[in-house]
Amino acid sequence: MKLRAIVPALSILLGCAVNVHAVSLTLQGESAGLASASSEALYASDSSGKSVLVTEVGLPSPDGGDFSEVGVPSMMPDGRVLFGAETTAKDGKTHWAIFIGDPDRTPVFRVTRAIDLKPTEDCSPTLKGDPYPVADADGDIAFMARIGEKSDALVMYSQGTLTCLARTGSKTAQGHDIAVLSFGSPEMGQSGQVIFNAWLNSPPAHDAKSSSADGPDPAHRHRQALLIASRVGGINEIAAEGDYGPNHTRYAQPFGLPAALASAQGTLVAFTAKTESGAALFLYRDGEMARILPTGTLTPEGPVTYLSPGRPGLMSDGTTAVLAGVARVPAVFRLSHQRLDLRLQRGQLTPFGTELESLGDPVLTADGTMFIGATDSEDNEKLYELGGDGAFFEVGAQDPIYKISTATHRHSIFTGTLTVNQHGDFAYLGGK
Numbered sequence: 001m002k003l004r005a006i007v008p009a010l011s012i013l014l015g016c017a018v019n020v021h022a023v024s025l026t027l028q029g030e031s032a033g034l035a036s037a038s039s040e041a042l043y044a045s046d047s048s049g050k051s052v053l054v055t056e057v058g059l060p061s062p063d064g065g066d067f068s069e070v071g072v073p074s075m076m077p078d079g080r081v082l083f084g085a086e087t088t089a090k091d092g093k094t095h096w097a098i099f100i101g102d103p104d105r106t107p108v109f110r111v112t113r114a115i116d117l118k119p120t121e122d123c124s125p126t127l128k129g130d131p132y133p134v135a136d137a138d139g140d141i142a143f144m145a146r147i148g149e150k151s152d153a154l155v156m157y158s159q160g161t162l163t164c165l166a167r168t169g170s171k172t173a174q175g176h177d178i179a180v181l182s183f184g185s186p187e188m189g190q191s192g193q194v195i196f197n198a199w200l201n202s203p204p205a206h207d208a209k210s211s212s213a214d215g216p217d218p219a220h221r222h223r224q225a226l227l228i229a230s231r232v233g234g235i236n237e238i239a240a241e242g243d244y245g246p247n248h249t250r251y252a253q254p255f256g257l258p259a260a261l262a263s264a265q266g267t268l269v270a271f272t273a274k275t276e277s278g279a280a281l282f283l284y285r286d287g288e289m290a291r292i293l294p295t296g297t298l299t300p301e302g303p304v305t306y307l308s309p310g311r312p313g314l315m316s317d318g319t320t321a322v323l324a325g326v327a328r329v330p331a332v333f334r335l336s337h338q339r340l341d342l343r344l345q346r347g348q349l350t351p352f353g354t355e356l357e358s359l360g361d362p363v364l365t366a367d368g369t370m371f372i373g374a375t376d377s378e379d380n381e382k383l384y385e386l387g388g389d390g391a392f393f394e395v396g397a398q399d400p401i402y403k404i405s406t407a408t409h410r411h412s413i414f415t416g417t418l419t420v421n422q423h424g425d426f427a428y429l430g431g432k
Contacts, residue, residue: 041411042070044081044427046103051395054081054101055111056432062113063097065089070429071130072184075421076100077137082114083427084131084143096127098143101427115141115157123147123164125155129183136188137262144183144196152181154196154229165194165229172227172235176202179222187260187311189267193230195260200225200240224253226271238269238284245282246291249275256309261422263316270312270320279307281322281335292335293322301342302327310361313370316422321362321370330359332372343370343386350376350384351394360415366422371395373415373428381415383428395426 041056061067071084081101088094100114114133117125125145133143140158142165147153153167170178179201186196199222225240239245241253256272269284278295297304306325313321319336321343331345348356360373368388375381383395412431420426 040070040432041430042073042081042083042101042427043411043413043430044073044075044101044103045079045395045425047079049424051426052103053107054103054427055085055099061085061087061097062099062111063087063089063095068094071096072132072417073101073419073427073429074132074134075419075425075427076135077421077423079104079421079423079425081419081427082133082135082141084127084133096129096131098127098131098133098141116160117162120162123153123155123162125153125162125164132184132186134186134188134194136191138191140188140192142186142188142194144181144186152183154181154186154194156192156194156231158192163231165231166196166198166227166235170235172200172225172237173233174237174240176200176223176225176237176240178227178235185257187258187269188262189228189260189269190262192232193228193260193267195226195228195238195258195267195269197255197258198225198227199223200237224255226255226258226269226273228267228269239271239273239282239289245275246289249277249280249291252276254309256307257311259311259314259320261314261316263318268314268316268318270314270322272307272309272312272322281307281312281320283318283320285318292320293324293333293340297340299326299333299340299342301329301331301345304333308361311363313362313364315364315366315368319364319368321364323359323361332359332362332370334362334364334370344372344374350374350382351392352376352380354378354380360418363418363420365420365424367424369424371418371420371424371426373413373418375415381413383413383415383418383426 042054043051044054046052065087067085068088069086073081073083084098086096098114099111101111128146131143135141142156151168153164156163156165178198180199182197186194223241226238229235239251241251244250252274258269258271261268265286272281280291281293283290283292295304304324308323321334329346332343334341334343354376356374358375363371370386373383385393385395414429417429
């Protein structure tokens, strides 16, 4: 029996122990757990930047039932939020579907059905859990779903038609079979392209029995890989465990979650992965791969000791941001034009006079603004915005970090579910 790889629930080691909070990993915890498992509501920013309730468990759904579970959201380029959710009908039957939330509409019309899962001859997906949908600027929606009894697929919904771009058993252009798809990993790049993690049912491209950085493993049967798929180009391997990357570096598992963007140079992809010499942040653009930040890199605060397997921040000019550790202290770095800048670190003051404790994975917008979720010294989870000029705000607030604020949120926030588009529109899961 093939098992689906649900990426957000994995505790992936890239040089240290980490704790999973939905799709983002912090550097402080001791065990893995999904923050969304206890979430009750979905919030998103309206056109004024204010966080508003999109929907919550117990509210009516467009299907005629009530929402009984809300999945991890993703921001669409136009400011709406895309999400999967489970609904429960009056007869008690449940099913998952994909919805769009528009925070600028009145509450009763705020949520609509996004996809008609009308099967085609070649693609008949069934949603058995959170499909983690993502969308591009053309309105195409990609998600992962069950196909039949024992197979999973990466599905594209475009102009009312479903297409299975990849499925377990599909062959890559390099001739390798896909053994397992990584649910929760897809990102949209250039129009019609989807970047995702998977495992290949093939031996490494070298003589070692395993390409794991921990040494040979005779029981190792699958190789982890980062793939790109489209209806036009098929399925191609960007990086695969056991293959050589830049600087004669051999990829090893685990691979982190990819970040992807459309740009003038085509699809940009940033991701972290372990190698035989330690973890590294990689940038793929214009068909070329570069290793831009390996562990061991010296900074004024000390050497980089680990890198988060969560999604890095990414801009269309190749600027990246990554959650890392400097001498085992959590920190966020920004890399632009071969310049490495420390942007945030544990112990820094928040707008409330408390100190930052654990940090989430950063997100970059088109103008260079950074969004990040963090927990402070009083165990409050909040969302912050770091401008290009260094001003530090709580998301939705008007005053910078140096003006102490007494405002408080009326609902809990699961910072690991933060999703932001290039315009700075955001959404997240939280409590009531």
